[in-house]
Amino acid sequence: xxxxxxxMTIFAGTNGAGKSTISLQMRDWIGTIIDPxxxxxxxxxxxxxxxxxxAGREAVRRIRSxxxxxxxxxxxxxxxxxxxxRHMQIAKDHHYNIIMYYIGLQDVQMHIDRVASRVExxxxxxxxxxxxxxxxxxxxxxxxxxxxxxxxxIIDNTFEPExxxxxxxxxxxxxxxxxxxxxxxxxxxxxx
Numbered sequence: 001x002x003x004x005x006x007x008m009t010i011f012a013g014t015n016g017a018g019k020s021t022i023s024l025q026m027r028d029w030i031g032t033i034i035d036p037x038x039x040x041x042x043x044x045x046x047x048x049x050x051x052x053x054x055a056g057r058e059a060v061r062r063i064r065s066x067x068x069x070x071x072x073x074x075x076x077x078x079x080x081x082x083x084x085x086r087h088m089q090i091a092k093d094h095h096y097n098i099i100m101y102y103i104g105l106q107d108v109q110m111h112i113d114r115v116a117s118r119v120e121x122x123x124x125x126x127x128x129x130x131x132x133x134x135x136x137x138x139x140x141x142x143x144x145x146x147x148x149x150x151x152x153x154i155i156d157n158t159f160e161p162e163x164x165x166x167x168x169x170x171x172x173x174x175x176x177x178x179x180x181x182x183x184x185x186x187x188x189x190x191x192x
Contacts (some may be wrong), residue, residue: 011101012078013105078134083144092126098150139186150169151166156180
């Protein structure tokens with residue numbers, strides 16, 4: 001891609017997948033990181049979940065401003081709703097290079113366990129039923145995201161981050177020999 005082309009980088013996956021850890025390792029070259037959870041924590045530290053709606057509106061405002069200025073930026077998302085998909089398309093319509101890292105774990109229970117562990121360390125709580133719902137929705141929304149994104153790296157973070165597939169311009173260019181079960185429906189899209 002042309003180096004003057006602005007980039008929108010998406011870190012997607014169900015709560016507890018490790019999006020923040022991976023995005024922080026890349027923060028020096030991805031631009032501003034928009035994380036609605038962090039915005040909610042800033043708006044209402046004592047009850048971040050009570051600020052989710054306001055945080056979502058603030059995230060939209062920030063993204064629109066970044067796109068208008070053609071700045072590089074990144075978004076953290078569970079990809080369980082249409083928010084990220086809409087903004088990926090808006091950025092693409094503004095000639096952005098869309099780069100996605102999708103991070104998953106072996107199963108939904110591991111996401112639940114990692115969120116519980118995070119809460120014990122002072123992190124934010126997410127209801128188990130929300131995590132279960134987001135898990136299925138996130139994997140479903142990965143399919144339309146693949147049709148928007150220019151580059152997608154799918155990472156299994158069950159034990160340590162491991163790249164299991166890479167997609168460029170809607171073509172699978174790398175796939176691990178034994179991809180984890182959670183990724184198989186998505187990867188099946190590339191089989192003829």
